[in-house]
Every structure is written in C-alpha cells, then in structure tokens.
Amino acid sequence: MNELIKLDDVSIGxxxxxxxxxxxxxxxxxxxxxxxxxxxxxxxTLLKTVIGLTEPLAGSFKIKxxxxxxxxxxxxxxxxxxxxxxxxxxxxxxxxxxxFSKKLKQEDREAxxxxxxxxxxxxxxxxVFRELSGGEKQKVLIAKAICGNPDVLVLDExxxxxxxxxxxxxxxxxxxxxxxxxxxxxxxxxxxxxIRKYADSIxxxxxxxxxxxxxxxxxxxSNQHIKRYFGLQS
Amino acid sequence: xxxxxxxxxxxxxMGVYVVLRRVVFVSAALxxxxxxxxxxxxxxxxxxxxxxxxxxxxxxFSIFVTVLAALFFSLKKDYMPISMEGVIGFTFLxxxxxxxxLSDKIVQGHHEIHNILFGSAVxxxxxxxxxxxxxxxxxxxxNILLFKDFIFVSYDSETAQLYKYPVKYxxxxxxxxxxxxxxITTRALGALTVFSLLVLPALSSMYLSRRLIIxxxxxxxFGLxxxxFGYFFSFIFSLPTGATMAFAASLIxxxxxxxHELFNNS
Numbered sequence: 246m247n248e249l250i251k252l253d254d255v256s257i258g259x260x261x262x263x264x265x266x267x268x269x270x271x272x273x274x275x276x277x278x279x280x281x282x283x284x285x286x287x288x289x290t291l292l293k294t295v296i297g298l299t300e301p302l303a304g305s306f307k308i309k310x311x312x313x314x315x316x317x318x319x320x321x322x323x324x325x326x327x328x329x330x331x332x333x334x335x336x337x338x339x340x341x342x343x344x345f346s347k348k349l350k351q352e353d354r355e356a357x358x359x360x361x362x363x364x365x366x367x368x369x370x371x372x373v374f375r376e377l378s379g380g381e382k383q384k385v386l387i388a389k390a391i392c393g394n395p396d397v398l399v400l401d402e403x404x405x406x407x408x409x410x411x412x413x414x415x416x417x418x419x420x421x422x423x424x425x426x427x428x429x430x431x432x433x434x435x436x437x438x439x440i441r442k443y444a445d446s447i448x449x450x451x452x453x454x455x456x457x458x459x460x461x462x463x464x465x466x467s468n469q470h471i472k473r474y475f476g477l478q479s
Numbered sequence: 480x481x482x483x484x485x486x487x488x489x490x491x492x493m494g495v496y497v498v499l500r501r502v503v504f505v506s507a508a509l510x511x512x513x514x515x516x517x518x519x520x521x522x523x524x525x526x527x528x529x530x531x532x533x534x535x536x537x538x539x540f541s542i543f544v545t546v547l548a549a550l551f552f553s554l555k556k557d558y559m560p561i562s563m564e565g566v567i568g569f570t571f572l573x574x575x576x577x578x579x580x581l582s583d584k585i586v587q588g589h590h591e592i593h594n595i596l597f598g599s600a601v602x603x604x605x606x607x608x609x610x611x612x613x614x615x616x617x618x619x620x621x622n623i624l625l626f627k628d629f630i631f632v633s634y635d636s637e638t639a640q641l642y643k644y645p646v647k648y649x650x651x652x653x654x655x656x657x658x659x660x661x662x663i664t665t666r667a668l669g670a671l672t673v674f675s676l677l678v679l680p681a682l683s684s685m686y687l688s689r690r691l692i693i694x695x696x697x698x699x700x701f702g703l704x705x706x707x708f709g710y711f712f713s714f715i716f717s718l719p720t721g722a723t724m725a726f727a728a729s730l731i732x733x734x735x736x737x738x739h740e741l742f743n744n745s
Contacts (some may be wrong), residue, residue, distance in 0.1 A: 298641055316641050327499055327634050328689040337631055341642040345628055345649065373689050393642070 247274045249312055249397065249429060250295055255304030257287060257294045263302050264290055265450065272431065274396070277423060279444030280433040286451045288433045289401055295431065296399050313341060315390030315428075317400040320382040325375040331385050332370045335360055341393030356392055363425075364388040364418060380411040384418065391422060398422070400432040404439060412436075416443055482611045483706040483724070486664040487676050489615040491702020492622065493657055494681035495695050500633050504567045505552055506677045509658055511574035512548040513665035515581075516541030522581040538606070542662040549658035553650045614663050618656050629653055630691070668706070668721055675725035676702050683728075683735035701731050 250272040258264040264287040272278060272295070282288045293299040294306070296314045315338065323329075338360065339353045361370050364384045369377065374385060383403050390398055400419065404412040420443060423430050434440050440447060497506045520537035548570060552563075622629065632639050632649045639646050664673045680701035684694045709724025 296641060298637060314641060316638060318637060322637070324499075324501070324634070326501070328685070328691055328694065329634060330690070333691065337635055337638060340627070340631055340639070340644070343627075345644050346625060348627070389638075 247309065248272075249274050249309045251305075251307045252295070252301070253305040253307075255294070255306055256302040257290050257299070258302050259290065261302065266303075268304070270448065272429070274429050275427070276445045277420075277430045277443055278432070278446050278448060279440030280431065280448045280450060281435065281437050281440050282450035284435060288435075288450050291448075291450055292399060292401055292431065292433050296397075312397060313393060313395045315393060315395030315398045317383070317386045317390045317398070317403055319401050319405065320379065320386055321406075323374070327375070329374050330370070331366060331372050331374055331377070332357065332361070334374045334385055335370075335388045335392055338389030338392030341395075356394070360388040360392040363391065363422065379406040380414060383407070383411075383415050387415075387418060387422070391426060391428075395428065397429045397431060400430070402433050402435065404434065404436065412439065419443070480707060480710050482608055482667050483710045484703050485612040485615040486668055486673070487680075487702040487704070487706025487724070488699045489618050489660055489702070490664055490673055490676035491680035491684075491705075492619065492695055492699040493660055494677035494679075494702065495684070495698045496629065496633060496653065497657070497677050498681040498685070502552075502567075503678055504564070504571065506657070506661065507674050508567045508571040508574065509545055509548055509552075509661045510665050510670040510673050511571050511578065513541050513545045513658075513662040514670045515574040515578050516544035516662065517666060518578045518581045518585070519544070521585050525585050538610070538663070538666055541666060542659055545658040545662040546655055549654035550651065553647070553654040611663055611667055614659060618660055621652070621656055625649070625652065668724065672709075672721035672724045675728045676705060679725075679728035679732045680705060683732045686732075686735040686739040701728070705731060 248271055250270075252268050252270040255268040255270075256263045256266045257268065268291070280288050280291060290299060294301050296316060297308065298316075336349065336353075336357050339349065339356055342356075343349055343353055361367055364387050366381065366384050366388055369381060369385065374382065377385065387398075387400075387403070390400075398419070403419070404415050407415060416439060419430060419432070422428060432440070432444070494506075497503055517537040517540070520535055520540045523535070551570075552566070628644065628649050632644065632646050632653075636646050639649075661673060661677075664676075668676070680698045681694075683701050684697035688694050688697060705728035706724050709727040710720055712718065712727070713720040713723035
C-alpha cells in the first residue's frame with residue numbers, strides 16, 4: 246500500500262481558530278477510510294484539509310504528487326436556483342481534465358457518458374438536478390466525482406438524508422466503484438454503523454476530547470474511544 | 480435604438496449570472512457607482528475648469544471607478560469581517576447620496592445627470608453609438624469563450640478550487656466585464672433602466688425554461704426586446720425612455736410569470 250496523504254502534527258480549524266491540534270495521520274492507497282465523529286467535531290474540516298480545500302493552520306501536510314480527487318460534497322450545498330441538468334452536473338466533474346478556458350473534447354464527452362452509465366443514472370441524464378430525490382442526487386454527485394478518473398473518492402456524509410434502503414443502495418454503489426476503479430475511499434459519516442460495515446479503517450474525530458484516532462476496523466472494536474462511540478461500552 | 484438594442488441584449492445576458500449568483504444588489508450598487516463616476520467628473524470639472532481635470536472623459540472615469548468597485552466586491556471577503564450584503568448596501572447608499580449631493584452643486588451637466596439617474600437613450604453621444612455595440616460584442620465573445628468557466632465557478636466554486644481552477648482570477652474577469660458593461664450602459668440608458676434590464680429579463684427567462692443555455696439566450700432576447708420596444712413606445716407616446724424600457728421588461732416578466740403559472744401548475 247502506497248502512502249497517499251501524510252499529516253504530521255497538523256492543526257485544523259475555521260479561519261484562524263483551531264478545532265483539533267496535533268493530528269498525525271497517514272492515508273494509504275486501496276483502503277476504505279471511514280471518518281466518524283459527533284456533529285461539529287471537525288470531520289468535514291478534516292476532509293477538506295486532506296483534499297487541499299482548506300489550508301492546515303499548522304504542521305506538515307504532504308500529498309502524493311499527481312494524486313487526483315473525486316469529491317462528493319453534501320448535495321444541500323448546491324444552490325437550487327441553478328437549473329443545471331444531470332449531464333451538465335456530471336460534465337463539471339470532467340473539468341479536472343479540462344483546464345481553465347479549454348473546451349471539452351470527444352473523449353471527455355465519452356467519459357461523462359461512461360460515468361453516467363456506471364452509476365445507473367442514464368434515465369436521469371436530461372433531468373434537472375435540483376428536481377431529483379436525495380438518493381438520485383447522490384448518484385449524480387458520485388458520477389460527477391468519478392468522471393475525472395480520480396485515485397481517491399472523497400465523500401462528505403453521502404447518506405445523511407437517505408432512508409435505510411437509499412443508504413444501502415448508495416453504499417453498495419460506492420463499494421462496487423471502489424473495487425471496479427481501484428479507488429481509495431475517504432468517507433465522512435455520523436452513522437457509525439455504516440462505517441463499521443463498509444470501512445477498512447476508521448478515523449475518529451472529536452474536538453471536545455481533542456482526539457483523532459486512526460485504526461483498522463478490527464482494532465477499532467477493542468479501542469475504548471471507538472467502542473464508546475459505537476455504543477459498545479458505556 | 481442600436482445602442483439600446485445592444486445594451487439590452489448584453490445586460491439581459493449578464494443578468495442571468497447576476498440572478499443565479501444572487502448578486503442582484505451588486506449590480507444595483509455598481510450602476511450607482513457608474514452614475515457617481517460621471518457626476519464626480521462633472522463636479523471636478525466645475526471646480527477646476529482650466530486644469531487637466533477638464534479633459535477627463537466622464538465615460539472613462541465612470542468605467543474606472545466602477546471597475547474599482549467591482550474589484551472590491553470580488554476580493555472583499557478575504558479581508559473584511561462584515562457580510563457581502565453590508566458592503567453592497569454601503570456602496571449603494573454612499574454612491575446614491577453622493578450623486579444627489581454633488582449634482583446639487585453642479586451647474587453644468589444637469590441634463591446628463593438626470594439621464595444617468597432616470598435614463599434617456601433618446602439622444603446618445605456619437606461615441607456611444609460605437610462604444611456600446613463594440614463593448615457588448617467583446618463581452619459576448621468573452622462570455623462565449625469562458626462560458627464553461629463562468630458557470631463552473633458560479634455554481635460549484637469548491638470543486639473548481641479542488642481542480643485548481645483560478646477561481647479568484649475567473650471571478651475577477653467576470654466582475655470586470657460586468658462593471659464595464661454597467662458603466663457604459665448606465666451612461667447611455669440610466670441606472671434604473673440598466674438595473675431593470677439586468678434583473679427582469681433573467682427572471683422572465685427562468686420562468687420559461689429549465690435549460691441553462693436557453694435561459695441565457697432568452698434573457699438576451701428579452702433584454703433586447705425590452706430596450707427596443709421601450710425606445711419605440713416612448714418615442715410614439717412621448718414617454719420617458721428609460722422608464723418605458725424598464726416597464727417593457729416588467730411586462731415581459733409578468734407575462735412569463737402568468738405563462739409559468741398557467742402551464743406549469745396545471
């Protein structure tokens with residue numbers, strides 16, 4: 246397993262206010278990393294720091310050169326005023342390969358079509374994104390994220406607004422894409438059971454206790470902080 | 480009418496961004512800043528008749544201050560702790576109040592100042608017949624070349640940042656293009672008219688279509704029609720031109736709303 250991302254004594258936070266200090270974390274390839282923790286605990290901030298959207302406040306932060314991210318933010322962040330079609334939305338995911346002021350080529354159109362097909366949303370491609378259900382929106386955002394041939398798929402609470410059936414469908418899609426495209430997955434969730442079921446390794450983020458734990462799923466079961474979080478120990 | 484047609488079309492087109500980016504009042508503030516630029520030039524010329532100031536073109540100076548304000552808006556959030564709405568409100572109010580204060584002190588140029596505030600377009604300066612269509616065409620070309628980038632940054636700036644797009648640079652280009660258009664069209668049509676042509680055609684087209692590209696095309700056409708019909712009917716019925724254009728844009732908006740309600744909610 247290759248080292249993809251390494252954080253050494255990193256502090257993260259909003260603006261200049263640190264949420265968590267002294268993070269040591271090494272993310273390796275081919276793993277499904279589950280990031281869990283209470284609301285407001287710093288999960289999303291950690292995620293944004295890891296993919297380079299937010300600068301760490303202190304410490305050393307290294308990303309493997311040429312590493313490509315596919316990012317699935319929470320769908321509520323998209324402004325419903327914009328009448329963007331599903332195809333247009335997925336096409337934006339391809340812009341990682343189409344720099345500023347350059348036009349899409351035939352191969353880019355083909356990549357959009359394949360991403361739509363892989364995520365099973367061909368029937369939605371002409372619909373308007375804002376008019377879709379929560380589950381459909383997540384599939385579109387996943388199609389968008391894989392359209393730029395990423396090495397790492399990063400998801401911010403992709404099942405938070407879904408029922409159990411919708412959650413199972415999305416998680417199964419993520420797992421299938423991980424295997425088929427040989428992706429590393431980093432997924433934030435506040436559903437501990439989901440993470441426990443799908444992740445290979447767990448990162449527990451909790452600003453109140455000022456901890457950030459990182460361990461494999463087997464070790465997690467015996468770790469007292471994570472056991473407490475999973476409700477396995479009082 | 481040529482000036483009005485080009486101004487209407489480009490304002491209609493850019494208005495879609497203005498509405499979708501929820502910066503409607505940025506355009507209101509910039510139109511006031513453009514007006515303030517012209518009034519300030521006249522005021523300075525009235526103070527220093529024999530100096531270099533008398534050679535400053537109100538048109539050029541207006542573009543200059545509007546672009547400065549646009550730069551301020553596009554960079555604002557990085558260094559000011561107050562909200563964007565607060566900054567926009569402040570800019571709108573100080574520009575509007577200075578227009579009124581300075582215009583009260585100016586003897587020459589009263590007619591021009593009235594046109595800036597309420598619109599004229601009946602008699603435009605000879606240079607405007609060339610400048611407004613020329614700048615409009617350049618703005619359309621920039622928009623066509625950077626359409627993908629403007630939409631991407633407007634809708635999903637976070638992903639754009641992740642993909643190493645120059646988000647600040649693209650926003651800067653967008654606001655400069657908007658500022659130059661507002662400055663030249665405000666001089667020709669007036670602040671009220673330009674604000675109407677930015678907002679109402681975009682809203683009308685959003686009622687009639689759910690396809691982004693169609694919305695842009697419809698909005699440019701509605702802007703053009705509002706300006707041309709407003710000009711035509713103001714001439715026929717001896718009405719104030721700018722206000723008639725704004726009213727024409729309002730009528731299109733009302734018809735679009737009614738059509739949407741009748742055919743989409745049934």
